[in-house]
Amino acid sequence: MADSYRYRCGECGHRTAWGSESRGAAAIEAHYDRRHPEIVPGGVVEFRRGSSCGGSGCLVVLAVLVVLLVLASWS
Numbered sequence: 001m002a003d004s005y006r007y008r009c010g011e012c013g014h015r016t017a018w019g020s021e022s023r024g025a026a027a028i029e030a031h032y033d034r035r036h037p038e039i040v041p042g043g044v045v046e047f048r049r050g051s052s053c054g055g056s057g058c059l060v061v062l063a064v065l066v067v068l069l070v071l072a073s074w075s
Contacts, residue, residue, distance in 0.1 A: 003048070010043035011036050018048060 003018040007028035012035065016027040024045070032041040 006046045006048070008044045008046060009035075011039060021045075 003020070005021045005024045006018050007016045007024045008014070009028065009031055011032075014031055014035070016024045016031070019027070028043060029041050032039060
């Protein structure tokens with residue numbers, strides 16, 4: 001996903017728009033250059049999860065499918 005990253009300034013809470021990782025990094029560096037020139041860029045990187053199957057939800061679905069296949073093979 002191209003718009004999965006957002007950077008938040010560690011000094012004032014400014015947030016970049018959702019975008020690519022490199023675009024967000026460039027935007028937060030530009031923000032620090034304008035607003036906090038004496039401070040090394042820092043803050044938090046936020047990652048937006050998409051609607052794709054990922055994490056524990058996908059594991060649950062996979063586990064249910066395996067159980068159904070085992071039950072179907074015994075019939």
